[in-house]
Amino acid sequence: MWDLTIITKWAETSYDAKDIRTLQWRALISTMIFGALRPAELERMRRETTIVKDHTILTQVRTKTSGGEVIRIIINKHPNPRIDAVxxxxxxxxxxxxxxxxxxxxxxxxxxxxxNLQRINEELTAILRENGIPETFTAYSIRHAVITHFARREGADWKAINAYARWEPGSRVAQEYYTV
Known part of the structure; x- marks a missing residue:
């Protein structure tokens, strides 16, 4: 698995960018990282249910699960404004x-x-390629990198990881598939 700091360093260096594509890329990648979102969940975000207020992002998305329940995502301000999703x-x-x-x-x-989802995947993949991450990694690998990074940083507190990734308590998904 590639190192998540590759992307956060890119976000820091592109902080002052004014072009529309980089503005969207920074918002897209930081929202995915700090919200532990899947690309499909990013695609399902809507303006009316996405609120930025009090140093927090509040949004709702329909999950990929069979029931497709609507969940609330809360992303708090990061202490480093250059990589802050909010x-x-x-x-x-x-x-x-x-x-x-x-x-x-x-x-x-x-x-x-x-x-659409295909375009979001293309945009996320373009960020990976721009930062030298090999072609074997896809947009979805960002979530894998986030969970792996979180597991290492938190000392493998699986209860917290499951809550962060919105898996059921006691799930072993992170241990078996994500922390590579």
Whole structure:
């Protein structure tokens, strides 16, 4: 598994970027990282249910589970503003609210339309490639890198990891498939 700090270092260096693609990339990747979201959950984010307030992101998404329940995602402010998902998403939403008037949060900028799952995967993969992460890794590997990083940082507190990743208490998914 690749090291998550590769991407967080990229986010730090691209902090002052003004171009629309980098603004979206920073918001997309930081929201995925600090929300432990799957690409499909990113695609399901909507403006009306995504609120940035009091140094927190509150959003709701439909899960990939068979029941497809709606869950709340809470992302707190990171102490480093250069990699903070709250700040990145706020900047992105502020930029797009007057230009891209749509219920979606993420956009296919080249086509001027909401980004579907395929486009979100392409954007996330482009970030990986730009940062030298080998082609064997896909957009979904970001979640694997996040969970692996979290497991190492937290000393493998599996209860906390399961809560963070929104798995059932007692799940062994992280131990068996994610912490590579």
């Amino acid at each position: 700040e990145a998403l706020q900047r992105w939403l502020d930029y797009t609210k007057t230009i891209l008037k749509d219920e979606h949060v993420w956009f296919d900028i080249e086509e001027s339309r909401p980004a």
